[in-house]
Amino acid sequence: MDVRNRVGGARRSGRILALTSCVAALLGIPGAPRAASRALETAFDAWSDGATLRLDYQHAGLAGKEEIFALDGPRREGPWPGSRANLVDPLNLGPYRFEVRDRATNRVLFAQGFASIYGEWEETDEAQSVRRSFHESLRFPFPRRPVQVDLLRRGKDNAFRAAATFLVDPASPAVDRGPVTGRGSVWTIFENGPPESKVDLLVLGDGYTSAQMSVFHEDARRLAALLFTTPPFQERKADFNVRAIDTPSEDSGVDRPSDGVFRRSALGVTYDIFGSERYALTLDNRTLREAAAQAPYEFIEILINGEKYGGGGIYNLFATCATRSGSTPYIFVHEFGHHFAALADEYYTSPVAYDTAKEIVEPWEPNITAFLDPPSLKWKDLVDPATPLPTPWGKEEFDAFEAKIQERRKAIRARHAPEAEMDALFKEELDWTKPFLARQPHASRVGVFEGAGYRSKGLYRSSTDCIMFTRNRDRFCPVCARAIERVIDWVAGR
Template sequence: MRRLTLALLCTLTLIGAPAQASAGPRPMEVFSEDGTITRVPVDLPEPRLRARLAPTATVTPVEVNGDPANRIDLTFLGDGYTAADQASYSAQVADTWARMTAKEPFRTYRELFNVWQVNVVSPVSGVTGDPTADVVKDTPLGAQFWCDGLERLLCVDIDAARAHAALAPGMDQIAVLANTTKYGGAGYTEEELVTFAGGHALGAEILPHELGHSLGDLADEYPYWAFPGDGSRYEGPELAEANVTIKNAEQMTAERAKWWRWLGSPTPDGGVTGAFEGAYYTQYGAFRPSDNSLMRSLRREFNSVGREKMIAEFFEIARPIDAHTPNTSPVPRQSTLAITTLPVEGLTVRWFKNGHEMADWRGRTSVRAVGGGNGGTFRVEVSHTTPDVRDPAHLAGPLTQSVTWTVKGNH
C-alpha cells in the first residue's frame, strides 16, 4: 500500500500532448446498463496531460475510521466538475459510498475503511465524448467516452489520476467519477482504478465489482471474452483465484479442494453453492460457485465464496490489533500491556503467560505484567470469527493476530 502525508492544498505540473494510441491492446472490462460485463482488448490513449498546470486540489475526509496504516483507503476523484459543480460531485461521492456500504461485506466491515474525496476543479464542465464522439473537453484527468471506438468505455489518464489520488493519505483503490449522466465506465484492475458516470443512477454499481478484483483477488465469473455462446473452452491448469476452478462438485468434494466446504449451502446471490460451468471468460472447462454473482453481473451480491475471500483480504490490510504498547524490547515487571482492537464484532481476545492461557484475562484489552523473578513472555491473541468464513487457513491467518512482550526478570 502507498502511504502519504495528507496534502490539503497542492498543485501538480503535468505535460500536455495529443492523445495517441498505446503500443498494444490490453484487456479492459466494459459494463452495460443491463448489468452484463464483457472483457475486450483495448488500445488505451497515452497520457496527454504532460506540460500544463493542473488545478489546485483539496482533500476532504468523507469517513475516517482509523490510521491509514491499518485501514483500507478508498480515494475518490472527480473529473469534469467545475467549481460550481463541486456540490454535485460531493453528493455523488456520498451516494456511491452509501450504495457500496449497503452491500455485504462492506456493510458489516464499513469501519475497516477510510474514504477520501480529492476535489479536482476542472476549467470546463463535462467530459469528452458526452453526448457524442465529436465533443472534446480539456479536463484535468482526461476522462473520455468512445475509448478505442467503444462508446460506453470511459477511459482516463492513468498517470494524472494516480498523481491526484496521491494527495490523499491512503490509496488502496481509486474511483474516478466523471461529470456526466451518460452511462459508462471502465475497470483498470492492474492499477486498482475504476471509472464510472457520477450522474447516472447505475454508475456506482461498477465499484463493488472492481473491488472484488483489487481487494479480493477474485476472478471474473462471466463466461466469455466479448460475445456470449462463443464455444470457448478453458484447457489450462487449475486456476489460482478462489472463485473459479477446473473441478466439478464431485471432484472438489473428493479432493477437499476450492469451495468444497460451501457446496450445497445457500449463497447470498440466490440458490445454493455448486459448480456452474462457464467462468474465467470461457464457456466451458471452468466453473464458478453460483449462477449469477456480482463477479458475473452488476447489481448482484457476492456469492459465499467471494464474500469469504473478500473478508479474508480485508483483514490482510486492516489487522485485528489496531495498536499496542511497545514490545520491541523487554518491559519492566508490573508494566501495563495494552492493545486496541478493530471496531468490529466477533473478536475474541486471549492472553497467554509463558505459553499458558490466562483464562481469567479473556476479553481484556489491558493486563499487568506480573510474574516470577525470572521474567517471561506475555502474548495476546485476537481472532475474528464469522459464519461467512469457513476456511481454517483464513481463520488462523489474516483473521488472527498476536503480539508478544518479553518481561524483565529481577536481575
C-alpha cells in the first residue's frame, strides 16, 4: 500500500482550501435537473466501483503542540449508501474536513466535514500535558484508481488548512477485503426508498444482553418514532430510512466509572468521558465500525441500556442516549442534533470538561455566534428588522435560578443518589424554565440572545428557547431547524 503521511506545524499553516465553484453553484439550485443528476451518477460509476472504502487511522497529539495522523489501514465495506451525485459537501461544517482526490488529475471526487473525539479532548485540561490517541475512520466511495486523501483542519479564522495526507491504492493487497456480515442481525424499523436517495440512520444498542434483544427492539422503535414527531424531522420522515442491528452484550448495562460500575458491553460505551459523569461515548471505533458496516448508514445512534442521565453526540461520528432516564426523549433528540447537523450546545450553566476561558472567535457551528461582525450575522435573513440586537431577555433571573439547580444537581451526584432524584430535579427545572422563557418579550422572534456554547458572556444563540438550550423538547428554533433541513437536502440528494 502506497501511503504518505504529511504532518507538521508548517503543513498546519499551509494553503487554504475552498469549495469547488461547481458545488457552490449547485447549492443555490432547489433541485438539479434530472439529466444533470444522471450525468453526475455516470461520472460516479466512472471513478467508483460502488462499494465503500473505510480508511482507519490513529489521531494523536498534545494540544497546541503536536498533532499526528497515523495510518491503521483501509477496509472494503458493502455498497456505498450515499448519493451518487452529491459528493463534495458544501455545508462548511465541522472542525475537520477530508477531500478525496484522483491522483492522476487532482480532481476532488468526494469531500465531507466532520468532528472527532480527539478534537473535543484537545479542549480539556488533560490535553495540555498528556498525549493521547483516538481511533478514527473516514468513509467514501471505493475508488477504481489510486487516490489522495487530504485531511484538513479548521483554523481560528474558520479557513481549512492541510493537516495530513494519505495515499490509497485500491488494488493494494493491504486493503482488508474480509466479510463484514455475521456480526449481528440487521432489521428494518422503516424504509422509504433505496439508500442512495435517502438519509440512512442506523440504530445500535449497547448493554443489552441476548435475553434483552426484545427490549432493544422496543427501545429502537420507540425512540425512532419519537424523533419523527419532532419538527423538522417530522415533516421530512419520507426522506429517511431507519435500520437497526442487534449487538448483544455479555453484561447488562455499560461502564459508569464514577459509580464504580464496569460492564462487558458489545460496543464499549462508557460514562465519565473527559471526567464528565453524564458524557457517554465509545472509544472503541473499530468495533463500532465493524458492527455498523453490516448495514447502509450515514448516521449512527447508539442506545444505552440504562437509567442514568447521559449521552453524547459528535458531528458525522455518532450519537448516544440512555434509554431509561426520565429525560430520554430530550437526550435522544438533543444529541442527535449534534451528530446530524453539527448543532452546538446553547446552554451555559451546566458544568463541562472543556476550556471555557479561551479566546472567543466566531464559532463554525450554525446556531451560535460571537456577534463580532453584526452585518455578517449567519442568520441575519431570519431576523425581523424591528428586533433589537443583541436581544434582551431575563438573563439575570434565569442565571440565578440555574445556579441553585446546578448546586442541587452536584449534590445529588456527590452522594450517588437514586436516579429518580435527578429526574425529579430536571422536571422541576423544566417546569420553571419553559414558561419563563416563553413569556420573554422577544420569545417568538429570532434574535441574538446572550448566553450560549458554555459561555455566559460573549456567545449568543438565536432564540430564547430551543432543544439545544433547555430540556424543552417541543421544538428546534428556526435557525437549528434550517440547519437540519440543509443536511437532509444534501444527504438525500435533493
